[in-house]
Amino acid sequence: MAQFKSSVKRPPRVRYASRYLLPIEMFCAVLLLSWGIAGMQTHGALSGVLDGAGIALPWTIVLCVVAAAQLVFASVELFAGRRWSDRDLLLSVSLRCICAFLSVPVWIYIFKFTFDAPGATFVSPLMLQAPLGVLWQAAIFVGNVRTRCLLDPKIPTNRLEREVQLDRGRFAGR
Amino acid sequence: MDQIRAAAAAAHLWLWVLVPATAIAAEHAVRTLEGGPRAWFTFAIVCFLSLVGYAGSSLTEWAKWRDGDQRTRFALYQSAFVAMLAGGVTYYGGYYWLPDWKIVIPEVGCFILTALAGFAGDRWLNALVDALITTLKTVVDRVRPNGEAK
Numbered sequence: 001m002a003q004f005k006s007s008v009k010r011p012p013r014v015r016y017a018s019r020y021l022l023p024i025e026m027f028c029a030v031l032l033l034s035w036g037i038a039g040m041q042t043h044g045a046l047s048g049v050l051d052g053a054g055i056a057l058p059w060t061i062v063l064c065v066v067a068a069a070q071l072v073f074a075s076v077e078l079f080a081g082r083r084w085s086d087r088d089l090l091l092s093v094s095l096r097c098i099c100a101f102l103s104v105p106v107w108i109y110i111f112k113f114t115f116d117a118p119g120a121t122f123v124s125p126l127m128l129q130a131p132l133g134v135l136w137q138a139a140i141f142v143g144n145v146r147t148r149c150l151l152d153p154k155i156p157t158n159r160l161e162r163e164v165q166l167d168r169g170r171f172a173g174r
Numbered sequence: 175m176d177q178i179r180a181a182a183a184a185a186h187l188w189l190w191v192l193v194p195a196t197a198i199a200a201e202h203a204v205r206t207l208e209g210g211p212r213a214w215f216t217f218a219i220v221c222f223l224s225l226v227g228y229a230g231s232s233l234t235e236w237a238k239w240r241d242g243d244q245r246t247r248f249a250l251y252q253s254a255f256v257a258m259l260a261g262g263v264t265y266y267g268g269y270y271w272l273p274d275w276k277i278v279i280p281e282v283g284c285f286i287l288t289a290l291a292g293f294a295g296d297r298w299l300n301a302l303v304d305a306l307i308t309t310l311k312t313v314v315d316r317v318r319p320n321g322e323a324k
Contacts, residue, residue: 055280104289105285105286105289106286108223112215115215149239156242157241
């Protein structure tokens with residue numbers, strides 16, 4: 001059976017990964033994690049606002065869980081994923097996709113929170129970072145979905161593979 | 175395999191109950207929030223979140239990363255509409271139900287669920303809407319008297 005499967009000639013797919021996204025992914029995760037941990041503190045402007053709204057615990061739980069998951073998956077791929085097979089990479093990229101997808105509503109929530117909660121406008125870094133967080137996570141998600149498309153053998157991607165090869169040729173000056 | 179099919183069928187049936195029930199709860203929640211401060215701002219964010227979920231599901235088609243048959247433009251718009259509907263119903267339904275269930279996840283949970291509903295709305299609920307429209311068309315065709323132009 002294995003021989004029969006291997007005898008089927010298919011053109012090899014383009015090797016592709018999204019390692020270039022890992023540093024920014026880890027940075028965004030650390031940023032979200034730091035804001036999540038800030039919810040546990042007993043002093044500071046954010047702590048006062050969260051306690052006033054009565055959402056310090058759920059804030060910490062949701063932000064820390066989403067950010068920690070993203071940080072762990074990105075770190076594992078960064079440090080161990082260089083020689084992974086396409087199948088392992090596909091799993092890792094799918095998990096990173098899910099984390100980035102979940103981070104978008106979390107950052108949007110933070111953005112809305114800065115307008116809604118009384119006194120939250122004093123936490124000015126949040127107001128600046130939340131829209132950027134949404135944009136970065138959306139970009140990470142799009143990049144990972146593209147990679148996922150290329151890695152998944154069930155998805156036909158001849159056109160995209162040609163585009164990738166053209167880009168590589170252009171980059172190499174060919 | 176049969177068990178998976180049975181579970182999928184049960185999930186499909188469950189959708190017929192869950193979606194209207196959540197819609198009713200959402201209607202109650204909207205009535206509560208109507209006219210309140212930032213009601214429209216929240217609604218805009220909910221629509222945006224639903225579209226984020228929709229984009230997560232159909233990005234490969236919009237960006238033409240996937241080869242083969244693409245859905246028609248009308249089908250894409252229809253699924254965007256269904257996704258926004260699903261997202262809105264989920265947010266306001268969650269707003270109505272979650273505090274009653276004493277769940278420790280308030281609005282941020284509703285936000286995450288809204289994005290997931292936008293995703294699921296495009297992926298699964300749209301198929302349900304298609305099935306419903308096809309069934310209605312069949313019923314109308316049967317009821318229609320003979321000789322009438324179709």
